[in-house]
Amino acid sequence: MIDRPGPTLAPGPWQMATVLEIRPETASAKTFRLALPAPSAHLAGQHYIVRLTAPDGYTALRSYSVASAPDGSAQIELTVERLEDGEVSTFLHDELQPGDALEVRGPIGGWFIWRGTDPALLIGGGSGVVPLMAMLRLARIQKRSELLRVIVSVRSPADLYYADELPGPETTVVYTRTAPPGWPRPPARLGGEDLDGRLTAGATAYVCGSPPFADAVTAILIDDGVASERIRVERFGPSG
Numbered sequence: 001m002i003d004r005p006g007p008t009l010a011p012g013p014w015q016m017a018t019v020l021e022i023r024p025e026t027a028s029a030k031t032f033r034l035a036l037p038a039p040s041a042h043l044a045g046q047h048y049i050v051r052l053t054a055p056d057g058y059t060a061l062r063s064y065s066v067a068s069a070p071d072g073s074a075q076i077e078l079t080v081e082r083l084e085d086g087e088v089s090t091f092l093h094d095e096l097q098p099g100d101a102l103e104v105r106g107p108i109g110g111w112f113i114w115r116g117t118d119p120a121l122l123i124g125g126g127s128g129v130v131p132l133m134a135m136l137r138l139a140r141i142q143k144r145s146e147l148l149r150v151i152v153s154v155r156s157p158a159d160l161y162y163a164d165e166l167p168g169p170e171t172t173v174v175y176t177r178t179a180p181p182g183w184p185r186p187p188a189r190l191g192g193e194d195l196d197g198r199l200t201a202g203a204t205a206y207v208c209g210s211p212p213f214a215d216a217v218t219a220i221l222i223d224d225g226v227a228s229e230r231i232r233v234e235r236f237g238p239s240g
Contacts, residue, residue: 012041014051014105019098020075025161029127030093031067031079034102039074042066044134045113045206045234048078048106052088062088065130066107067162069137079130079161112206112234116142121199122150123217125190125209128236129161132208136170145170149198153190153213192220199226208234 017034024030042048047065068077082093096102114120114135122132129152139145150171154160156178167173174194179187185194195217199205205226207217214235221231 012106014103016101017076017104019096019100019102021098022096025079025163026159029079029081029161031077032092032096032102033068033075033077034104036074036076036104039072040066040070040076040107042070042076042107043109043113043115044070044138045131046107046109047131048076048104049108050078050088050092051103051105052091053103060087062086063108065134067130067133067137069134069141071141079127079133081127112208112232114138114204114206116144116147119147119200119203120149121195121203121205122148123153123190123195123205123207123209124151125153125213125217126155126159127161128207128209128213128234129166130208131234132206133162133166135206136166139170140168149200149203151190151194151198153209190217190220192224195220195224199224199230203230205231206234207231209236211235 015037017036019032020035021033022030047063049061049063051059051061053059064078064080066076067079080089080092082089116138122135124132132150136148136150139148148170151174153174153176155176157180174190175187176189177187205221207214214233218231218233
């Protein structure tokens with residue numbers, strides 16, 4: 001499930017999306033590129049609900065953040081981690097194929113969004129990088145990367161989503177257990193020294209990850225004197 005405090009924008013109706021592409025991100029995560037019947041009006045940071053319906057009428061619903069930037073097209077990308085006991089994620093990973101139809105509803109969310117106009121510090125833990133990737137992609141499309149500073153915390157190089165695209169002058173990767181050979185920072189949990197000087201004047205911090213990660217980062221920001229109204233948090237729990 002996804003904890004999204006604050007106001008939400010009214011979602012659109014349920015619609016059938018066509019799976020165009022499925023590609024792996026890590027050993028346990030895949031990105032699904034979907035074609036919608038009409039252009040998506042999503043904002044960076046919003047999510048869609050996926051609904052599966054069994055022959056007996058039983059339904060299972062899960063929310064997944066949009067990883068693709070708002071570009072006015074009728075395509076979106078959802079990155080989904082496979083959970084061993086997950087009803088929806090296991091179906092998406094093990095059964096879904098390009099050409100299949102998938103029922104979705106969205107976009108949803110009005111709190112954890114970035115419109116591409118103001119400076120921001122994006123801090124993601126593990127799969128929490130997904131909505132932040134939509135923001136980073138938007139900044140790069142608009143050639144406004146100077147607005148963003150991005151910090152991603154992951155256990156090891158094998159756990160890094162979007163490994164071929166994420167690196168850049170805006171981004172810093174913090175490895176907590178295993179770092180690549182010669183990496184300048186030894187493996188350790190993200191700490192205050194990793195955030196020093198990253199939140200520029202007038203910027204908003206967007207924090208996304210597990211509840212412990214989100215709480216720890218929020219505490220660091222507040223201890224550094226960042227006002228709570230400049231911090232937006234999205235907590236991810238298991239979303240199978």
